[in-house]
Amino acid sequence: MLLPFLIVGGVGLVLLLISLVLGDIFDHFEVGDGAISGTALAVGLVVFGASGALTASGGLDVVWAYALSVVLAVVGYVLSVLVVRNLSRSSDGVPLSAVGLTGVARSDISTSGGEVSLDGPGEVERRIAYSDAFIAEGSRVRVVEHAGTRVKVTAD
Structure with missing residues (x-):
């Protein structure tokens, strides 16, 4: 049985x-x-x-x-x-939206680019970032747009 x-x-x-x-x-x-x-x-x-x-x-x-x-x-x-x-x-490699996340500028950020570290879940690496206005290294930033692996940030 x-x-x-x-x-x-x-x-x-x-x-x-x-x-x-x-x-x-x-x-x-x-x-x-x-x-x-x-x-x-x-x-x-x-x-x-x-x-x-x-x-x-x-x-x-x-x-x-x-x-x-x-x-x-x-x-x-x-x-x-x-x-x-x-x-x-x-696990398919599609990044979640980073819009609204905050972080720190790891290099000077301008319209041509820079790097940020974000404070979101799963954010362990630096991201390539750009901004309409100059943001100095070490400044707090907020993500306003997300396209692929790049993020557009503003000073927080």
């Missing part, structure tokens, strides 16, 4: 390990235009196996153990797909 759950959970665990070490296996094939995630599928299989083994060993009827396992596996799959998509979007 527990064996099917243990087999499915074990297959899911192996698939999850492969996805974590080698990357999502479905990324290498044109499967569903990204609609199927190997990592999320693996999580669903592990949740199915674990929840089925726990409910079946707890004395629940087999029908209810399968029903509960399927529901929990689908929930686990959907949540995993959402997390994987969110992580994929956040």
Whole structure:
């Protein structure tokens, strides 16, 4: 009675390990235009196996153990797909808008350029900056425009 759950959970665990070490296996094939995630599928299989083994060993009827396992596996799959998509979007190198952030001028800034360090989340490097008016090194600045990796700043 527990064996099917243990087999499915074990297959899911192996698939999850492969996805974590080698990357999502479905990324290498044109499967569903990204609609199927190997990592999320693996999580669903592990949740199915674990929840089925726990409910079946707890004395629940087999029908209810399968029903509960399927529901929990689908929930686990959907949540995993959402997390994987969110992580994929956040790691694609597209910078978040820096408009409104403040920082410090690390060099003199003019219309031709300069550098700033900003105080925002994820801002660990200097950015190329420019300004309509001269801003001296060490001055506090505020970002008013953001285009690619460059920011337009004003004295704060």
